[in-house]
Amino acid sequence: MAPRSKKQLMVCRNCHHVVDGEACVTCGSTNLSEDWAGYLYIVDPKNSRIAKKMNIDMPGRYALKVR
Template identity: 85%
Template sequence: MAPRNKKSIKVCRNCHHVVDGESCVTCGSSNLSDDWGGYLYIVDPKNSDIAKKMNIDMPGRYALKVR
């Protein structure tokens, strides 16, 4: 599902995971940004070339670029 309102969605600056709360459930960081671009959903990280390139090992929602 694509984000409804990009401005209200926060992304972890460390792992690029889309965050629902105040900290990242993937890496535990609270270093979040609302300035990001590109949205992707990784379903099978073991067979995804993009996931390998971004060092993603868990399925989920991610941003391609985080500023």
């Protein structure tokens, strides 16, 4: 049995949202990157200091640094 290849997650360069498709569902951008670091899951953006600092207003998966 051949080993399964891991799907590389793409991240939006504009809002740092982790994307499953070809475009970002948060901002609509197609400017995506495979080169990112740090994984962040925001559950409650209204009460999260990190979300406020990163200007995140929707719950979801985000990258801390995108290149």
